[in-house]
Amino acid sequence: MQGLRVSGTLLCHAGAHRIAFPAVDVAVIDAPSLHAGRSRSARQAFGEPAGASRVLLAPSGETVGVDTLEIDAEVYRVLPTPPALVRVAGGCLLGFISVRGELWPLVRLVEFEHFLAGASREAA
Amino acid sequence: MGVTEAEGRQSYLVFACGSSWYAVPAESAAEVVTFPELTRVPGAPSFLLGVFAHRGEVIPVVDMALLVGTGSQSTKRAVLVRLPKGSLALTASTVAGVSLVSGSLEPLGTSGVHMHLRGPAKGAQRDVAVIDPDGLFDHLSQGA
């Protein structure tokens, strides 16, 4: 997607790793206690055990747990996904945004949740 | 891909990752880069160390050692392979340089890894595993 821009992102940490979601993907930010046991954790995508301090609730009801979270209202230009990584993570990778000199992978929340579900099902 | 005959002498960029030597066709090898802190990609296979921004482009970095299964090799150097389909960076601990490699190329396969390595190839005073970048690319893009 050339020339993609994103306005409003949730810059999250999953463990030590960075992951960003478009703000439009998230309906509500919740405490994990409200979604205990049902929520996947973004950490799992990085091969780390599950765990979250905030849960991102999609409008369609999917939840993904993250650790720290920061809302950025800036508009960022999305660097396109390298063709080699197009199908990574079930294709939910939109691209990368550079925030404050760091690259953040921008991921669609719902697809990411699906990917996590699939991965966890495979793992099980 | 199958076995092909000797492709004659081609120039390859020969590099080592760990104790194994590899060769990529010189026309595909763009440059040797030193990459900074990598950004991990969620859901990526383990041999994909991450990505980094290089001249406005996001380049994925593959650890050859992890890919082949000989353990990880910490290095900040990589060989940037530019293909029509896209770019890749392969970690290299030592880059020998460009040389001519000849010999029959047979696919080397480690269990479960579909690699397009051909070799052994002589000429560089060593046996090298010739990397087929396209194959590698395809392997990557199929996912782990």
Next chain:
Amino acid sequence: MSTGAGVKGLARWMTRPSWLGGGMGLVLALAYGQLESTPPGAWRTFLFLVALALGLSLGFTSILERRALRSLWAVERGKLPPTPENLRQALQEARVIPERCFWFTLLGWWGGTLLVALAFPPLVDEPWQVSLQIALVVLALGPLSALLIHLLVVRRSRTAADRIANEGLSALEFIEAVPPRRQNLRRRLLTFTAIAVLCPSIFILDVSISRAWRVMDEILEARGLEAQEAVVAQARSERNLALGLLSAFVILLVLGTSYAAGSALSEPLRAISEDATRIAKGDLRPPRVIPAEDEVWAASAAFVQMQAQLGQALAQMRRAGMQISSTTEQLVATSTEQESGADEQSSSLNETSATTEELARSAQQIAGNAESVAGIAERTFAAAQGGQRNAAAFLTAMQRMKEDNQSIADAVVRLNKRVQQIGKVVEFINEIADKSDLLALNAELEGTKAGEVGRGFSLVAAEMRRLAENVIRSTRTIEQLIEEIRDATHAAVMATEAGLKTTDAGTLLAAQVDESLSLILELARQTSHAVRSISLATQQQQTGTDQLAAAMGDILRVTEQNASATKQMVAANSDLSSLARDLKLVVERFQLAGREG
């Protein structure tokens, strides 16, 4: 013992020389009578008287002799058994017989001559001077004849005595029966000399004188010188031969008698010297009796006794020698055994001594070990006692610590409570802050999603979020502090608990230690006791061993002395053996045979 057969005819044989005496007397008397030129008519009377006298005297002497030898006759005839008693009697008779014969013969001569002398002159009317002359003849010839007979009988009686003794008397019995009592050799010699000299002298004197008287008478009777010269011539010429012969006969008689006397003397001496030589050569037979008279008999008897003694002595020596020999052999054997036994004993004693020494040494070692063990036990005892004291102190310390810990624990518990309360409050605040933060976040999200329109909203929300974050941060700090306190208190509690546990463990340990120490004490006491007993025992053993060693030493010394004594004994034995051998040689030289004297 023979039956008297050996002495048969001995008495007669012994007295047979009497007949010789008688015969000789007759011859002499006749010769004398003829010489005296007796008238022919008286010749028959003379002959008759002489024969009568001779017969009488012979008969008389026979009777006397028989009486003198009655025991012998009885033994000969078997009337008496040849017991030693009777033999002794016979022997005595036999020994006395020569002298008796002398007197018998003399008596016979005197009796006969007396008879003739008394009877003849009256019968032939001769003057009594004839009787005197005849009596003188008797005086002259009688003793000589008697002497000769005596000497002859003496020789025979010696032989007879020997034969009688052979019937059953030993040499010593012989000597005992006829002991040398009278030492009359000098007297005998004197008598002999007197007779031998006087009798022929008297005889010849008598003959000469009578002849001279006759011639004188004849001369006196003869008238005229021519007649006297004729008488003298006749006297000189006639009967010289007869006279000479007679004189020679008498002299021969005397010589014969002397010879017999000499023989009678010298025979026993010769026999004695023979025997002595034989003995000197080494031939010691049972002694034979060499009968003799007087001093010679004493010498012979002594010689015989000496022989007997010698024989006995030698026999004893031989016996002694044999006994010594056998005894020394036994001794040698015994001493060899003893020597080897002593050697064995010595060596075994040495071994025993060595063993005893080893024993003593090991006893010493044991004693030493026991001593050291005793020392260790003592030290252990002291240590255990000290340990017990320490354990007691430890226990009290533990007790105190427990009390202290208890107070600490109480304080900690109180602190914990407070902290818990604080923690609750903080948690509450945190919840609120968190909720606020969440609210603010969502508000900011909405604002962002709204875009430009929601920018102000986002800002406010962001501000709120920041506040909330501050609160959260501070609560987090508080929480951290609380955690720290909790950790500290927990640590303290753990510590006290640990301390409690430690004290409990320590108490347990102290109890165990006490128990162990008690055990050790007991053990030490027992060890001490045991060691003392061992010490005593080893001391006793040592004393005993010392005594044993001393006793062994004594025995060893005694054994060595014994060994040396035995060696000396062996040497002495060998000397004895050689002595015995010498004795044996000496004894063997005297070949003892038959009965021992």
